[in-house]
Amino acid sequence: MNQEELNNKLSEIKDKLIAVEQPADSRIYLTCEAENSYAVNKFLFEDVPLRFVIATGIDSDDCFEILYHYAYDETGCMVTLKAFIRDRENPAIESIAPFMPAAEWIEREIHDILGIEFKNHPDMRRLILADDWPEGIYPLRKDAKKPVKRPDGEVCSRPIVQSQSPARRTVELSKPVVAVGPFHPLQEEMEFFQLTVDGEIVTDIDMRISYNHRGIEKISESLQFDQVPFLVSRICGICSASHPLAYVQAVEDIAGVQPPERALYVRTIINELERIHSHVLWVGLAGHFIGYDTVFMWAWKYREPVLDLLEEITGNRNNYGNVKVGGCREDIPDELTPKILKELDKIEKKMEMLTKAVLDDPILHARLKGVGILTREAAVDYAVTGPTARGSDVGIDVRRDDPYAAYGALDWNVITQTEGDVFAKAVVRLLETFESIKIVRQALKNLPDGPVTTEVKEIPPGEAVGHAEAPRGETFHYVRSDGGNRPVRHKVRAPSYVNVPSFRASCIGQHIADVTITLAAVDPCYSCTERLAVVDQHKNVIHDYDTLLRLSREKTARIKKEMGAPELKMEDL
Amino acid sequence: MSVPLNILFWVVVIPGTVILGLVACWIVRKVSALVQWRVGPPLCQPLYDIMKLMGKEILVPQDAQRTVFMAAPLVGLAGVLLLSMMLWRITVAQTAFIGDIIVAIYLMVLPSLALILGSSASGSPHAAIGTSREMKLVMGYELSLVLAFIVVIIKTGGQLDLATIAQQAPALSISGMLAFLVALLCVQAKLGFVPFDIAEAETEVAGGVLIEYSGALLAVWKVMHAVMLVALPLFLVTVFLGGFGTTGWSLVWGIGKYVLIVVLLILIKNTNPRVRIDQAMKFFWFYCGIALVAAIILATIGSYYGIGWL
Incomplete structure (x- = not known):
């Protein structure tokens, strides 16, 4: 299928779209309302078929936009479908994860950071926010600026491996579970795989990422x-x-x-x-x-x-x-x-x-x-x-x-x-x-x-x-x-x-x-x-470079004092 | 042997074995490092490791069966020290009864059994997987090992006494060589070296059987492992390669045999990836089993017709 046939194919769903733009041969932008996004996505993924790349959630001033990026690898064309969610109070959109497992994580992520609800999503647990992150605060919304404190004033430190909230507990404790992570010789970085095992055979796997956000x-x-x-x-x-x-x-x-x-x-x-x-x-x-x-x-x-x-x-x-x-x-x-x-x-x-x-x-x-x-x-x-x-x-x-x-x-x-x-x-x-x-x-x-x-x-x-x-x-x-x-x-x-x-x-x-x-x-x-989210928000103290340097110097001085080492001043050097 | 020498023997034998074991540990690490283009640790590194572990806190998991968990490393160490003592008595200071090959087989299982007991007492899921793997592995290689010793017994004319076996070198025949190679691989598995480090498999079960051990108890496991590095190759030398002398060339020759076996173990360790437990069991039962049955048949024919090289 060449580029022209792709364009013809896309025109089959024209009635569900608001507009089709093609700024360059290999870049196509489609726009639609949130109600139609499920049908259009299903068409793009199953009938064309395109490869799902990722979705982007954007907080525009008057609405939320979800951008579904697709790639058509035969011609290298990138197709982006924009869905507008007009209801800012209770933003919701139909989930596409049921027919496309590739979209499962990104929908959870958008839910975390923008608070958009994905209807019929199979697994709406948090993906990237900390367990103790307060409800109702969405870091990538334009109004999420102030540091927040938990209602009880408590600050929990990460990583929390097993959440207390039943929503995040995934594996029943009656089954034997092998934990690979969050720290494991297999991995150079923090990641958590829960393997449910039957003897040596793995029967289920659950993943948890995002122990290390950098925003x-x-x-x-x-x-x-x-x-x-x-x-x-x-x-x-x-x-x-x-x-x-x-x-x-x-x-x-x-x-x-x-x-x-x-x-x-x-x-x-x-x-x-x-x-x-x-x-x-x-x-x-x-x-x-x-x-x-x-x-x-x-x-x-x-x-x-x-x-x-x-x-x-x-x-x-x-x-x-x-x-x-x-x-x-x-x-x-x-x-x-x-x-x-x-x-x-x-x-x-x-x-x-x-x-x-x-x-x-x-x-x-x-x-x-x-x-x-x-x-x-x-x-x-x-x-x-x-x-x-x-x-x-x-x-x-x-x-x-x-x-x-x-x-x-x-x-x-x-x-x-x-x-x-x-x-x-x-x-x-x-x-x-x-x-x-x-x-x-x-x-x-x-x-x-x-x-x-x-x-x-x-x-x-x-x-x-x-x-x-x-x-x-x-x-x-x-x-x-x-x-x-x-x-x-x-x-x-x-x-x-x-x-x-x-x-x-x-x-x-x-x-x-x-x-x-x-x-x-x-x-x-x-x-x-794990490149998203802002973690310092639940702490009111933000350590900048100067503070850390000062703390580090103070600790050196303290240790020196404890050891009875003579105090060394810059002038002596 | 004169009385003072005898006393000296009893005084030095255990610390001596442990020190030799640490040196053997160092050889393994150093040679591995050289094979891998690294510099490798200094001579005393294994000792430093043990000393450091000795100073660390012992953590016992909440769910652990405390007594078994604490006692297991000591049992394993005791078993392997007893084995090495037997071997030293054969080579250095002979006395009337020093145990036969059957006793040695029992003593050699003790470290693995202790490991199984200790890790299953720890109550950790990783250790549970390690335990089950260690059990399967023991069942896998133990059969091959016993069959290999049967070849030796046939070759030496029904001898069970280690001191008598040590006078002969069964490996200088086809069946004996086969049995020796299989026994070498069994020792590889007993030592928990790659490709048979399945029970510890750091990147799979994060240390498996040893995962919950810390501090002095872990140090005891390490010492046990070090002593095994002396005792098991020495046992192979005694049984297959005609033993170990105490004077002159026979001493040098004996050390040479020991080093040969250790180097073979290290090379196997460094040129193979870890196998899966089902692959390991298949290897020991099927391939090694067939080789050993052939060896036993050859050895029987050889001893019946008096053909030494079979």
Whole structure:
């Protein structure tokens, strides 16, 4: 189905819509009233069919808007459906989660932050707000500004693992439950999986996220357009090139700016180096999870030169801060090219050895093949992206489907596997590193001359979506501008946000021993998944940097005093 | 052996074994580190770990069966120390009765049994899974281990006495070699090394059997594990590789055999991922079982017709 057929197909539901806008070939905006959203969504998801990306809840002045973002991967078209909820007192809309599991989390999230009720949602527990967060306070509403105190004046500290409120208790205590989290050797970050087990077999799984909110979306609304890339690169240390890129592409779309050619190539190189180091990191961690620490250590050793290259190019191992609206901040000097090519040769050789070792190991076959299978159907229902999707024979890749940076001009392949098990995902990642090496080589060879930035004066009012293929899958940013110098709404969807819920489809019925590697197989990135909400509101004391510094100094002084050390003054030094 | 020497033996044997065990622990960690391109810990690190744990608080879970929980590590340690004592008596200071292979088999099960008891007494769901895995694992490898020793008994002409077995080297034959390799893997499982660290599986059940242990009790488990690192390879040397001398070249040769076994264990540990418990049981019962039945048949034919190399 090409773009024209898609447009024709969409016109079939015209009577349910208010308007259809198409600012560019690959961007379509539909608007409808809340009453019709269920029917339109069902049509988009089941009849067209489109891939659900995420939904954005926005508090406009006179109404609430829910934006359902879809992608049509064959042409790379992004379709956004806007539903208006006019009733501000009791905002409600029909839930789409019953036919689309991928929407389950985001509807819970919008319920948490905007207080919109989703009718017929299967599981309306809180997703991202703390258990002790007071009812009726919605952090992303425009009127939620003042710090709040609980009615009884009590301040509970997080994390609370088992909630006291019956609404959040999920597993009956009569069944044996194995807790993976909130702190567990499997995980580098806080996350909580409750596995209900029958002997060694897992019969149910419940997930709890958001032990570590940073309120990125909220903070973004208070930063200028040019400052936001630094913020979003800190969503995740590993995807710190793809998040800003997706954001910058959205803003460039609003402003109608075309960055110079050379900048596009520089962006491509940095993003691909990021993919190489991220995939190698995963291989190491996967080895660790199945007790293969030698692979862990070797893979991470091979990853180091990639980080060194990134440091040489951008000045940082992570958080490169190189991309900006209208181009790049720093160029790749031409004299660095031979060095990068030389290092790439070395990395390729080592990766060939590692890949061969991993793919030929009979015990690894026994451990990973047929384990944690995510079927093609489940992959579509949960709308997973990246290697998780490509391992299940869903051949989507933003770099090819909706080419950005310089990907359209380069020759490379999308790797897919059909099995959908952990082994397939490992193969996809390992082979993708070779494709990435190929891309970097070509990009360096074809690197055009010229500047890397173009001047951007103002960001006009408007809205746009930007997406990029991060190592874990599609990272998606939606930005709305009102013509000022700050975004009025900035929605971030990291790939793990859709990949993690697919555990429900891939883990149940597995052995406990296999669940852990299945959990790890999507390369979950919790820091990406948890980027929203404001946690300091239930404390009246807000520790800023100065306070912390003072407290830290006071503690040092106290300890010194207790130890009887002589007091050292600045003047003495 | 003269009387003062004998007394000296009794004084040094237990602390000596523990120290040797800690050194063996260090070797395992250091060699693993080198294989993994790391620097590895200093020689005294295992000792520091034990000392540090000794100073920490012992936490007993509310739901735990207190006595069993506290006593289990001591039982395990006692069992494995007794085993090592037996082996030292065979090699260093021989006396009239020092126990036979049957006693040794019993003593070798004690640490695992203690682990099962202790962890099931702790009342933690993670430990429960670890316990069930440890039980299955014990049932898996114990059969293979006993069959491997039967090969040895056949090869040595029906001998049960360890001191007599130690005079011969059954591994220098086809059946003996098969039995030795299987026994080596069983020892790998007994030590809880990858690929058979299923019961502890840090990334699956967060330490499993040991999850609730802390402080001095955990230290006792660690010491037990260290002593096992001495006793089990030494036992293999005694049973399969012709024992251990005390003087001159035979001592060097004996140390060489011990190091060979430890290095084999470390290499297996570092070149394999963890297997699942059903895969482990299938491996021990099915593959090892078949190999051992073949070994027993070969050994029987060999001893009937007097062919040594079978």
